[in-house]
Amino acid sequence: MDVLTAEEMRRAERDAIGSGAVTGLQLMERAGAEVVAAALAEWPALAAGPQRALVLCGPGNNGGDGFVVARLLRDRGWRVAIACSTTPDRLKGDAAAMAERVLSGADDLLPWTAEALSDWIAAGEGPVLVVDALLGIGQTRSADALLAPWLEAAPDVPAGLRRLSVDIPTGYDSDTGARLGEEVFAADLTVTFHREKPVHATLRAAGGHVAVRDIGL
Ligand SMILES: NC(=O)C1=CN([C@@H]2O[C@H](COP(=O)(O)OP(=O)(O)OC[C@H]3O[C@@H](n4cnc5c(N)ncnc54)[C@H](OP(=O)(O)O)[C@@H]3O)[C@@H](O)[C@H]2O)[C@H](O)CC1
Ligand SMILES: [K+]
Numbered sequence: 001m002d003v004l005t006a007e008e009m010r011r012a013e014r015d016a017i018g019s020g021a022v023t024g025l026q027l028m029e030r031a032g033a034e035v036v037a038a039a040l041a042e043w044p045a046l047a048a049g050p051q052r053a054l055v056l057c058g059p060g061n062n063g064g065d066g067f068v069v070a071r072l073l074r075d076r077g078w079r080v081a082i083a084c085s086t087t088p089d090r091l092k093g094d095a096a097a098m099a100e101r102v103l104s105g106a107d108d109l110l111p112w113t114a115e116a117l118s119d120w121i122a123a124g125e126g127p128v129l130v131v132d133a134l135l136g137i138g139q140t141r142s143a144d145a146l147l148a149p150w151l152e153a154a155p156d157v158p159a160g161l162r163r164l165s166v167d168i169p170t171g172y173d174s175d176t177g178a179r180l181g182e183e184v185f186a187a188d189l190t191v192t193f194h195r196e197k198p199v200h201a202t203l204r205a206a207g208g209h210v211a212v213r214d215i216g217l
Contacts (some may be wrong), residue, residue, distance in 0.1 A: 001212070004195040006137035006174045012194060016217050024094045027215055028061065031166070031193050032068025032098075034213035036076075038191040039129065039164055042209060046162075050077035052124050054110075054117065056150060057099075058134035058170070059086040064095030065166045066133020071102035073129075081120045083110040085134060085146055114152030121153065127160030132185040136167035136174075137197065142181025143171045151183055165190040168199055169208075177202030193217075 004012070016022050040047045055070040057063035063084065073080045084091075088099050088109070103109065110116045121128055130150075135143055147170060163186060168174045171184030177199040189209045192200060194217045200210045 002195060003198055003201070006197065009137055009194065009197065012217050022216060024061075025097060027217070028064050028094045028098055029068055030215040031065045031213075032072055034193065034215060035065065035069050035131070035164070035166055035191045036072045038211040038213055039162075039189065042164075042189045042211065043129075043162055046129065050079065051129060052126060053078055053080045053129040053131060054120065055080060055082045055131040056134050057082060057084040058146070059090065059095075060135070060138050061093075061095050062133050062136030062138065062166055062168075063091070064093075064098045064133075065136070066131055067095065067098040067102050069131055069133065069166070071098070074102065079124065081110050082108065083112055083117060083149075085112050112149055114149045117149055117153035127162065129162045129164060132163065132165040132170050132187060134170040134185065139168070139170065139173070139180060142183075144181040144183045147171060147183045147185060150185070163188045167192050168197065169203065172199045172202070174199045 017024055053073050055066045057066035070080045070082045091099050110120055165185055165187035169185045169187040169190055171179055173180050174197045187208055190203055191211045193213055193215045196212055204210055
């Protein structure tokens with residue numbers, strides 16, 4: 001199966017949207033649904049009943065996928081906390097639309113601080129699924145600053161933590177597999193769409209699991 005660069009992936013999305021076959025919003029909805037399906041396939045225990053999830057959303061469409069995942073997990077009865085590295089009013093396009101569909105109000109977001117993330121994790125029982133929807137194929141520079149709250153909160157996470165990255169783990173260059181800075185989101189499972197990107201071979205070589213899911217492109 002061929003491996004796509006970020007630009008080739010963006011072109012495939014643009015062509016599909018441009019042809020009228022699908023909208024960006026539909027692709028984002030499909031992406032979110034595939035992330036949930038892949039997580040349940042990877043960790044069958046998650047399908048046993050409602051669980052807890054902490055969804056970390058970034059400023060762009062990767063974050064948009066995260067808002068879809070959060071909504072779908074809430075629809076399954078899960079206790080889902082959403083933290084966003086930006087404020088909802090600064091989200092754009094499809095990501096803004098998907099945030100609208102899941103956020104029930106300004107207080108429906110955890111503050112983007114290590115304390116808020118740690119407190120939420122400590123306040124509940126049972127294992128946590130953490131979803132990295134911070135940055136995807138659009139990342140271009142070190143994500144050390146962006147990741148800081150999560151990296152500071154992460155050690156407090158109880159055993160049984162499951163870490164899932166949407167499309168590309170935050171902190172990696174999709175086309176080279178190189179780290180863009182010092183820090184990365186250490187995903188147990190990365191769920192990507194349509195075709196693998198070069199980074200996914202790097203993740204596998206380091207012991208990460210990678211699922212490639214069709215979103216109808
Ligand atoms: N387009 C679609 O219909 C679909 C897209 N999918 C998902 O979308 C992402 C790609 O989304 P995109 O918005 O292009 O990029 P990201 O979300 O990865 O990044 C968003 C912006 O973040 C800024 N950025 C880049 N690096 C950093 C950093 N280190 N720290 C902070 N911010 C950063 C950058 O904007 P700037 O203006 O700040 O440069 C990015 O634009 C893709 O990965 C998929 O998850 C759907 O899956 C399918 C449909
Ligand atoms: K990500």
